[in-house]
Amino acid sequence: MTMQTRDTLHEGIVMYGGSPKILLAGAGLLLAVLAPYALYPVFLMKVLCFALFACAFNLLIGFAGLLSFGHAAFFGGAAYIAAHVVKVWGWAPEFGLIAATAVAGLMGLVFGLIAIRRQGIYFAMITLALSQMVFFLALQLPFTHGEDGIQGVPRGTLFGLFDLGQPLTMYYTVLAIFVAGFALIWRTVHSPFGQVLKAIRENEPRAVSLGYRTDRYKLVAFVLSASLAGLAGGTKALVFQLASLTDVTWQMSGEVVLMTLLGGMGTLFGPVVGAGLVVTLESYLASTSLPVPVVIGCIFVVCVLLFRRGIVGELLHRLPGKGNR
Amino acid sequence: MSHLFGIPPQALFGQLLLGLINGSFYALLSLGLAVIFGMLNVVNMAHGALYMVGAFVAWLLLTYLGVGYWGALVLAPLAVGAVGLVLERTMLRRLYKVDHLYGLLLTFGLALIFEGAFRHQYGVSGQPYPIPELLKGGINLGFMYLPTYRGWVVAASLLVCLGTWFAIERTKLGAYLRAATENPTLVQAFGINVPVMVSLTYGFGVALAGLAGVLAAPIYQVSPLMGSNLIIVVFAVVVIGGMGSILGAIVTGLGLGLLEGLAKVFYPEASNIVVFVIMAVVLMVKPAGLFGRER
Numbered sequence: 001m002t003m004q005t006r007d008t009l010h011e012g013i014v015m016y017g018g019s020p021k022i023l024l025a026g027a028g029l030l031l032a033v034l035a036p037y038a039l040y041p042v043f044l045m046k047v048l049c050f051a052l053f054a055c056a057f058n059l060l061i062g063f064a065g066l067l068s069f070g071h072a073a074f075f076g077g078a079a080y081i082a083a084h085v086v087k088v089w090g091w092a093p094e095f096g097l098i099a100a101t102a103v104a105g106l107m108g109l110v111f112g113l114i115a116i117r118r119q120g121i122y123f124a125m126i127t128l129a130l131s132q133m134v135f136f137l138a139l140q141l142p143f144t145h146g147e148d149g150i151q152g153v154p155r156g157t158l159f160g161l162f163d164l165g166q167p168l169t170m171y172y173t174v175l176a177i178f179v180a181g182f183a184l185i186w187r188t189v190h191s192p193f194g195q196v197l198k199a200i201r202e203n204e205p206r207a208v209s210l211g212y213r214t215d216r217y218k219l220v221a222f223v224l225s226a227s228l229a230g231l232a233g234g235t236k237a238l239v240f241q242l243a244s245l246t247d248v249t250w251q252m253s254g255e256v257v258l259m260t261l262l263g264g265m266g267t268l269f270g271p272v273v274g275a276g277l278v279v280t281l282e283s284y285l286a287s288t289s290l291p292v293p294v295v296i297g298c299i300f301v302v303c304v305l306l307f308r309r310g311i312v313g314e315l316l317h318r319l320p321g322k323g324n325r
Numbered sequence: 326m327s328h329l330f331g332i333p334p335q336a337l338f339g340q341l342l343l344g345l346i347n348g349s350f351y352a353l354l355s356l357g358l359a360v361i362f363g364m365l366n367v368v369n370m371a372h373g374a375l376y377m378v379g380a381f382v383a384w385l386l387l388t389y390l391g392v393g394y395w396g397a398l399v400l401a402p403l404a405v406g407a408v409g410l411v412l413e414r415t416m417l418r419r420l421y422k423v424d425h426l427y428g429l430l431l432t433f434g435l436a437l438i439f440e441g442a443f444r445h446q447y448g449v450s451g452q453p454y455p456i457p458e459l460l461k462g463g464i465n466l467g468f469m470y471l472p473t474y475r476g477w478v479v480a481a482s483l484l485v486c487l488g489t490w491f492a493i494e495r496t497k498l499g500a501y502l503r504a505a506t507e508n509p510t511l512v513q514a515f516g517i518n519v520p521v522m523v524s525l526t527y528g529f530g531v532a533l534a535g536l537a538g539v540l541a542a543p544i545y546q547v548s549p550l551m552g553s554n555l556i557i558v559v560f561a562v563v564v565i566g567g568m569g570s571i572l573g574a575i576v577t578g579l580g581l582g583l584l585e586g587l588a589k590v591f592y593p594e595a596s597n598i599v600v601f602v603i604m605a606v607v608l609m610v611k612p613a614g615l616f617g618r619e620r
Contacts, residue, residue: 125560132557291444301438304434305420
């Protein structure tokens with residue numbers, strides 16, 4: 001009898017040790033489902049949109065070692081597409097999101113084809129320059145309405161069934177989108193494809209010598225990351241019923257870098273934690289007289305100098321015997 | 326002959342002059358970036374912010390201490406260079422052993438701090454800075470009217486650029502510098518203090534940005550945001566020219582400024598993005614940049 005108890009207990013420990021990530025994800029999901037009863041749904045939806053954006057960005061920097069400094073182009077660009085398609089063409093929200101994701105993916109393909117010709121710092125500068133081009137296009141093209149942006153975007157009815165005008169319906173839709181995007185990233189990272197990406201990050205010449213066409217892998221990762229960033233941007237446009245220039249600026253690209261850096265590059269949950277912290281901090285600072293960019297900049301400097309693993313990365317590092325990412 | 330390609334020559338030359346002025350700033354800034362990158366392997370994202378700080382130092386000197394343009398032309402680059410030395414000694418130095426991307430992220434954070442602080446203090450609207458007495462007025466060149474100050478900016482930045490090129494490529498100090506870029510350990514073994522040289526390089530590179538800021542102050546207004554959009558164009562210029570080359574940075578900067586001016590005449594809508602389009606084309610044809618070497 002006692003033996004049996006010990007065995008099950010032991011089993012429980014092993015099970016826990018084998019899949020703490022699943023447990024953690026389950027707990028997080030439970031919290032997210034209950035959260036709108038305790039917190040303001042629009043705030044939570046903002047966190048979820050940025051969390052998906054940061055996860056998409058992290059797929060590149062954390063798992064393929066590519067620092068894109070132009071992800072705002074996909075995020076904000078897709079927001080414009082979603083807003084225009086839903087508001088002007090009158091499409092249903094689900095098609096708006098599909099269009100936003102597809103356009104962001106196409107942009108990712110074009111950016112990727114140009115940018116993956118160089119590595120490291122150059123890659124960052126090229127993506128930054130290309131995204132600045134998108135910013136100027138967004139400023140000048142007629143359909144984006146320049147400084148005003150596209151305002152009053154209707155949320156519409158999802159699949160003709162769910163009225164997204166209801167805050168809770170909208171919230172659970174955003175949560176479902178986030179979970180789907182996160183699951184896709186999770187799956188990608190743990191697939192053979194993800195292993196090749198990690199190999200490229202660690203040692204690209206060696207991956208090439210093993211016969212992998214690293215450029216193609218990087219391009220696919222880039223397109224995937226851009227599409228998911230677009231999905232996040234499109235969702236944000238529906239939530240706030242607005243697509244504006246703020247989301248295409250290079251400061252936005254910097255912000256998503258910070259979220260990922262703060263949470264932990266190359267960890268699955270890091271970007272989520274980082275996005276939550278940064279969004280919370282910004283909405284707190286908005287009610288004080290402290291200048292937001294200065295605080296954000298200070299966090300950047302502190303993270304880079306003292307805290308390069310990020311919060312989740314540091315936790316994983318401190319866990320005994322659990323050094324793996 | 327009153328029209329060239331259907332454009333009045335005054336408009337054409339006017340825009341070309343504007344392009345040349347922008348090109349001078351691109352050249353000065355990308356030169357500083359190239360010098361810093363060559364020695365430190367850091368893409369200095371704070372370069373645009375330090376250019377803005379240079380302009381603000383000039384404005385503050387004039388407003389609070391009554392120091393005029395010519396004084397500021399010496400003092401502001403020194404001040405910005407000193408700020409650079411401090412940043413290098415206290416922060417950047419710790420990052421040489423880790424991935425170069427962290428240098429980029431650190432300087433990005435610094436750029437946010439500088440811009441945010443000045444914006445908090447002085448707002449987004451620009452402060453006017455007067456043209457010095459000596460350089461007021463203009464010269465009639467026959468085919469166009471050249472404001473003296475603008476001519477001075479082009480001449481001064483060309484002079485500084487060529488001086489820097491000469492110092493790096495043709496003097497003994499420059500030879501040490503280039504040697505230390507190739508192999509710092511060996512140069513250190515010969516008894517040259519490489520860490521001090523690295524600090525001074527960063528200080529000099531950002532001092533160039535500060536100088537560009539002072540030169541720019543009377544043309545554009547002194548505003549906290551003056552550097553942030555300029556610097557991305559400069560990054561594109563640097564990618565087009567290729568990071569390693571000093572002369573490449575100067576030539577590409579001026580050339581792209583002129584091209585932007587031309588775009589403003591013939592197809593104004595494209596003038597903002599022409600540099601980025603050229604960057605994309607150059608990357609497709611010659612990934613290392615026009616003057617760069619494949620590493």
